[in-house]
Amino acid sequence: MADKQAFFDHINAGNTTKGEAITLGAAMLDGETITNALVKVPLKTLNRHGLIAGATGTGKTKTLQVLAENLSEKGIPVLLMDMKGDLSGIAQPSPGHAKIDERHEKIGIPFEAKKFPVEILTISDQGGVRMRATVSEFGPVLLSRILDVSDTQAGIISVIFKYCDDNKLPLLDLKDFKSVLQYATNEGKEELAKDYGRISAASTGAILRKVVALEQQGADLFFGEKSFDTDDLLRVDENGMGYINIIRLTDIQDRPSLFSTFMLSLLAEIYATFPEQGDSGRPELVIFIDEAHLIFKQASKALLNQIESIVKLIRSKGVGLYFVTQNPTDVPDEVLSQLGLKVQHALRAFTAKDRKAIKLTAENYPISEYYKTDEVLTSLGIGEALVSALSEKGIPTPLAATMLRAPMSRMDVLEDSELTELLNGSKLSEKYNDLIDRESAYELLTKKIEVAEQEEVKEKAKKEREAVKKSSSRSSKSRSSRSTQSTLLKTLSSPTVIRSVLGILGKMMR
Known part of the structure; x- marks a missing residue:
């Protein structure tokens, strides 16, 4: 048995913070919760990204909920990817329970039921603010990364964008992009060849097929106007609480390409538009990506490189990314190495492969004299996790098996009537939910082709008229010539002419 007082001092010394912090729960030793040995995460390091992992049913979603609530309470907006549809209850307070009170008594902090400001967002046909x-x-x-095209095809895509920029052809949706591809292959191939080089029909055909495949996953709903302004993710309500923006993604679990497309677009837009924050005391926005393996599933090398670059760079904008998945091995090593906070729920060792994965996972945590990490990973209960964070100085805090606090809001979904009321009360719906289909590349190119076709018809008709005119002129001349010949022949063969000619000849003979 380890010395509880020494362990208590060890945990509290490592978790002492000067600035604001979030309390996750209390540390555990030999299966017992050590009251007031609080495990904290400084707000200052929450833009260093993190991981919430563990087997199904171990409490990952509730941990995500606890972090989101506490961030909102500190005035920090949050963006949640709700893949399973069980996060909307954050908009209503917890009904409470005797077991929750018992848990918090062990931890050493009071329980308070509370609801939080929530905005429901969507990228599909589900109800919510359209993104x-x-x-x-x-x-x-x-776009080239998402479509996973070759270097040659990526060059053609760049040419298409340049042509549209030069000719003021707005590329708003996939219909626009497809129309320009087809134009570059057919009616406009000579026009593009003159200024940008000849474009292979085989390459544009390959690109077009990949765009169609992306459309079939529902991407046509995502591309278009009105574009979502990422500043609307940073709203704070009248009580100073940060909005918890929940994106409903329950209907795209089987469409990883659409999910990757959306996530990369959003992260790229955030990185491009948010100002540099430097080393501030709190993040501007924290994003939780549930079922994170969907981002990396079937991702090409180029796409993974893009994700890794964004993860490395976006923290300078004050944005923290938190990946929620069953096993840390679902996340590439290059991404794992960038993560500051790790909350590891229980893992199950049913197979030799599982046991190997657990040993690899244990090696990702700081060595502790109080735990055999690989053994603890298989013995944690529901709502318990190994936690390793960064101190305000960027040093890993002591590894702690933690009894996690309970969510303050409802641990269940909203009822239909509650959801409808929330959606109807949204201040962003009017801004984004009307589909805009203004004149863009598709319409402009269609008009251009129609004008060209009309000119071609006119030119063809003109040539036909000229041909008819020439033919008529030749026919008239021919008729005139034949008429003259006929008249001359009649004249020469007339009796008068014959008599005259014979008379002349008779005189000459005499």
């Missing part, structure tokens, strides 16, 4: 982006905002590089 969209234009193809132009997406850009040629990111």
